[in-house]
Amino acid sequence: MQVLIWSLLIAAVYLLHQDFWFWGSARPLVFGFLPVGLAYHAAYCVAATLLMWSLTRFAWPEHLEREER
Amino acid sequence: MIPTVIVFGYLAVVLYIGIFAFRHRVGEPRAEDYFLAGRTLGPAVFLLSLFGTNMTAFTILGSAGHAFANGIVTFGLMASASAFVIPLTLFFVGTRVWALGQRHGFMTPVQMFRDRWECGHVGTVIFAVQAALLVPYIVIGVMGGGTALRAITGGLIPYWLGGAVVALVVMSYVFFGGMRGTAWVNAFQTVLFLSFGAIALLLIGRRMGGFSAAMESLLASPSTAALLTRERVSPLFFFSYTFIPLSTIAFPHITIFCLTARRMSQFRRTVVLYPLCLLAIWLPCVFLGVAANAMHDVPRIQQKLVARQTLAAAPAGIPADERADLRRQAAGDDVVPVMLEWYAPLWLAGILGAGIMAAVMASDSQILALSTMFTEDVFAYYGGKARFGETIQIRTGRMFVVALTVIAYLVALRAPQGIFELAVQFAFSGYAALSPLLFAAFFWRRSTKWGALAVALWTAFAVVYSWRVPAGLAWFGLMPVVPMTLVSGALMIAVSLLTRPPSAATIARYQAATGSAKCQVPSAKWS
Numbered sequence: 001m002q003v004l005i006w007s008l009l010i011a012a013v014y015l016l017h018q019d020f021w022f023w024g025s026a027r028p029l030v031f032g033f034l035p036v037g038l039a040y041h042a043a044y045c046v047a048a049t050l051l052m053w054s055l056t057r058f059a060w061p062e063h064l065e066r067e068e069r
Numbered sequence: 070m071i072p073t074v075i076v077f078g079y080l081a082v083v084l085y086i087g088i089f090a091f092r093h094r095v096g097e098p099r100a101e102d103y104f105l106a107g108r109t110l111g112p113a114v115f116l117l118s119l120f121g122t123n124m125t126a127f128t129i130l131g132s133a134g135h136a137f138a139n140g141i142v143t144f145g146l147m148a149s150a151s152a153f154v155i156p157l158t159l160f161f162v163g164t165r166v167w168a169l170g171q172r173h174g175f176m177t178p179v180q181m182f183r184d185r186w187e188c189g190h191v192g193t194v195i196f197a198v199q200a201a202l203l204v205p206y207i208v209i210g211v212m213g214g215g216t217a218l219r220a221i222t223g224g225l226i227p228y229w230l231g232g233a234v235v236a237l238v239v240m241s242y243v244f245f246g247g248m249r250g251t252a253w254v255n256a257f258q259t260v261l262f263l264s265f266g267a268i269a270l271l272l273i274g275r276r277m278g279g280f281s282a283a284m285e286s287l288l289a290s291p292s293t294a295a296l297l298t299r300e301r302v303s304p305l306f307f308f309s310y311t312f313i314p315l316s317t318i319a320f321p322h323i324t325i326f327c328l329t330a331r332r333m334s335q336f337r338r339t340v341v342l343y344p345l346c347l348l349a350i351w352l353p354c355v356f357l358g359v360a361a362n363a364m365h366d367v368p369r370i371q372q373k374l375v376a377r378q379t380l381a382a383a384p385a386g387i388p389a390d391e392r393a394d395l396r397r398q399a400a401g402d403d404v405v406p407v408m409l410e411w412y413a414p415l416w417l418a419g420i421l422g423a424g425i426m427a428a429v430m431a432s433d434s435q436i437l438a439l440s441t442m443f444t445e446d447v448f449a450y451y452g453g454k455a456r457f458g459e460t461i462q463i464r465t466g467r468m469f470v471v472a473l474t475v476i477a478y479l480v481a482l483r484a485p486q487g488i489f490e491l492a493v494q495f496a497f498s499g500y501a502a503l504s505p506l507l508f509a510a511f512f513w514r515r516s517t518k519w520g521a522l523a524v525a526l527w528t529a530f531a532v533v534y535s536w537r538v539p540a541g542l543a544w545f546g547l548m549p550v551v552p553m554t555l556v557s558g559a560l561m562i563a564v565s566l567l568t569r570p571p572s573a574a575t576i577a578r579y580q581a582a583t584g585s586a587k588c589q590v591p592s593a594k595w596s
Contacts, residue, residue, distance in 0.1 A: 010157065017145070017153060017311060020304055026288055026297035033280035034356070035297040038141040041149040042352055048152045048344040055160055056337040064168040064583070065333040 006059055013051050017044060073222040075419030076426055079261075080238050083430070086257055087242020087250035100454075103247035103463050104176055104441040110252055110329045116339045118252040119326055120346045121259035123155070123317060125210070125431040130217070130402045132351060136358030137373075137401025140296030143358065146310040148351035152344035154314035158504075160340045162318045163327040165511045165583045167336065170328035172582055178324040178507070179446040185510045185579055186518035187571045189450075191525075195506070196446045198525045199321050202496045202503075202532065203435050207473065210432025211236050211481040217429045220406050221422035232481055235426075239433045240474040243440075244467050248329060251433045258427035263346065265424030266353030268417075269409060273357060276412040280356075283363035292378075293362050309548035316500035318507060322438035354405065361404040367411045373399050432477070440469040495532045498550040502528040502557040509561050511583045514576045520565030524557045531556070 022037045030039035101107055110118070125131075136143040166181070175181045179199070183192035214235025215228040226234070242250045274280050287293040295301055317323055330336065364370045376398035383392065406425065409418045444466040448454065454462045506524055509516035531553045535542050542549035570576065 013153060014311070017150060018304065018308060019145075022299075023304070024298050024300050026294065029281070029284055033284050035141050035284070037297070037299055038144055038352075038356065038359075041141075041145045042348060044149045045152040045344040045348040048149070048156065049341060051153075052156045052160065052341045052344065055157075056340055060337070061164055064164055 002059070006055070009051065009054075013047060016047065019044075070225075071415045072419035072422045073225055075416065076218065076221050076422050079423035079426060080234065083254050083257065084238055084241055086253050087246035089250075089253075100444070100449075100459050100462050100466075101174075101176065102249075103466065104437070104444070105170075105325070106247070106249040106252055106329050108170070108329055109331045110249075110335070111331060112335045112338055114252050114256045115330050115335045116342060116346075117256035117259040119159075119323070119339055120343060121255035121262075121427075122322060122326060122431070122434040123320075124259070124262065124350065124428055125206075125213070130213075130405065130425065130429070132354045133358035133361070133405045134400060134402035136355040137361050137404050138377075138399075139301055140298070140359055141355065142299040142302050142307070144351055144355040145299065146302070146307065147313075148347050148355070150311045151314040151317070152347045154311060155317045156340040156343040158315065158318035159327070159336060159343070162507050162511060164333055164336050166324055166327040166507075167330055167333050169579075169582050176325070176328065177442050177445045178321055179442065182506065182510060182521060183450075185571070185575070186516070186521055187575055188518035188521070191518045191522045192446065192450075194522060195503075195525045196442055198499075198529050199503070200439060200442060201529070202499045203321065203439055204477075205496055206435050207432045207439070207477045208480050208484070210239075210430065210435070211474075211477050213429040213431075214239075214426075215481065217422075217425055220403055221419075221425065229482055232478060235430060236474050236478045236481075239430055239436065240470060243433050243437050243470050248437060251437050252326075252329065254433065258430065259346075261427040262424045263349050265421055265427075266350045269405065269413075269421055270353035270357060272417065273360075273408050273412045277360075277364075280360055283360050286363045287359070296359055296362060303546060305546045306548060309551050312501050312548070312550045312554050313497050314501075315504040315554060316497045319500040319504040320438075321442055322434040324507070325438050325441055326434065357405055357408060358401060361401065361408060364408065364411075367407060369407045369411075370404060373401060373404070436470055436473055436477075439473060440466045443469050495536055498535065498548075498553050499528050499532040501550050502531060502553040504554065505558040505561045508558075509565070511579070513561075513565075514580060515565055515570055516561060517565040517568045517570050519568040520561040520563075523560040523564040527557055527560050528553070 019037075019040055022040050025037065026035045028036055030036060034042070099107070132143055132147065135147075166178075169175055169181055173181075173184060175184070179192045179196045182195055183189060211232050215230075215232030218226045218231030218235060219228050222231075242254055246253070277283065284297065287297060299307065327336075361367075361370050362374065365374070376395050380392070380395040380399055383395065406422070409421050413421060444453075444462050448465050449462060453465070503524065506521055509520065531542060531549070535549045535553075542552050544552050
């Protein structure tokens with residue numbers, strides 16, 4: 001079950017990368033100068049960080065490390 | 070003159086770090102210490118060095134140049150896709166590579182493949198394909214060094230001398246410092262070029278009076294408004310690009326680097342912070358590249374914009390030479406140094422030039438990786454280590470570093486740059502196509518050496534074929550990397566199912582080392 005949830009979460013974050021919804025728009029300019037498509041992908045990097053943090057916090061393959069000790 | 074002095078000061082610091090790292094060691098040298106820093110790299114050096122190893126001249130120069138011509142899409146294509154895929158592969162594959170290295174003493178991916186699939190010469194074929202794909206990278210590194218040093222010193226250092234200086238510095242710290250020296254230099258370089266982006270953005274933005282007016286002026290013109298959207302590429306092309314970062318974990322210098330961490334927990338910080346590091350360097354470079362289109366007051370940028378307009382308006386029958394010349398004039402690879410030269414004081418331009426050099430000098434890890442692979446997968450595997458001992462093995466590795474650097478330099482002097490830039494592009498697709506080897510080795514018990522051989526041979530064929538017939542594998546509007554990787558995966562599955570799997574003992578051993586099972590079977594050597 002856990003594997004399924006993580007797989008779905010990873011797939012969802014991957015799909016968020018294919019953002020056709022901002023494809024042809026430059027406005028609004030975030031902070032007055034950042035085109036929305038660029039701001040979205042900058043925010044995507046932060047979202048990827050959160051996903052990685054969740055994976056390392058809740059799905060860390062601890063058994064690999066334990067066995068090496 | 071000031072930037073030249075600063076950049077040479079930077080090169081001296083880099084050299085010192087490498088030699089200092091060499092002096093740090095005591096006693097008889099061991100192969101594991103020279104090639105893997107004794108598997109003792111700490112968390113900060115591991116993160117910074119792994120990230121820096123993966124950044125090349127393209128990160129600062131090429132990304133801004135690509136954005137100058139194509140707009141904000143550059144970030145989604147190359148940065149945010151990598152921010153998702155690379156840490157994920159480090160999490161799933163990198164940690165397992167580390168664990169197997171600790172358990173069995175592996176120093177290269179081929180050693181792991183030989184053990185996993187109970188093969189000898191199939192491993193040698195994989196080595197040959199990996200090595201062939203890595204060489205253009207090393208050559209382009211020397212070329213980038215020569216070009217950047219010539220640009221930063223305003224032509225004071227010619228291309229041939231710049232390339233020689235960079236090659237000599239890189240060769241020296243790899244030769245003396247091995248992995249430890251290379252990792253420390255990479256960590257230092259990463260700090261430099263991570264600061265570069267933010268400083269360049271703040272400085273240029275301040276001198277320009279903010280970026281809002283520049284963006285509005287781009288939006289006001291129909292010829293530049295599309296640069297702030299992704300209209301210039303198709304969604305399928307955009308999707309294709311997410312396959313490219315799969316190459317990272319298959320690059321031997323990255324796989325080998327995964328073996329250098331002291332503890333597996335060091336991957337945690339690297340996996341989490343990797344997307345933020347990418348954001349810190351790529352966002353300013355891409356944004357500056359796009360904003361350069363509005364900098365009509367900078368004469369050299371204005372010349373590029375005029376060349377681009379002339380190219381766009383040129384009739385179809387324009388001579389090829391003239392078209393190539395216009396393309397060269399319109400190319401934006403140097404827009405960031407040009408902007409700095411215009412907007413930054415000389416001393417700061419020199420420091421930022423050192424930041425550019427830091428990104429350009431990325432061939433160190435590849436040279437060391439190829440040397441490690443040669444000494445372990447060929448020299449040691451075919452009896453050299455047993456016959457001559459570990460000291461001679463390290464000496465062979467060092468000689469290999471010298472020979473490789475000299476050859477790369479000579480090739481860089483004679484060959485046209487375009488050929489190697491193209492080869493590097495194919496290398497990314499090639500390594501992405503090799504990535505199923507790692508996934509199959511760790512996550513599919515039924516995989517076999519014949520499946521691995523099929524993947525290696527298909528990759529070699531596909532790279533050569535794509536080179537000879539550029540659109541040959543661009544199926545359904547996708548980039549060649551997609552069919553290359555998918556066919557590779559399919560071949561691994563089909564050929565493995567048709568052939569005999571490795572022994573139950575080996576499968577159980579790998580299940581224990583990489584999966585959740587806890588069975589323990591003694592290690593075996595396959596030769």
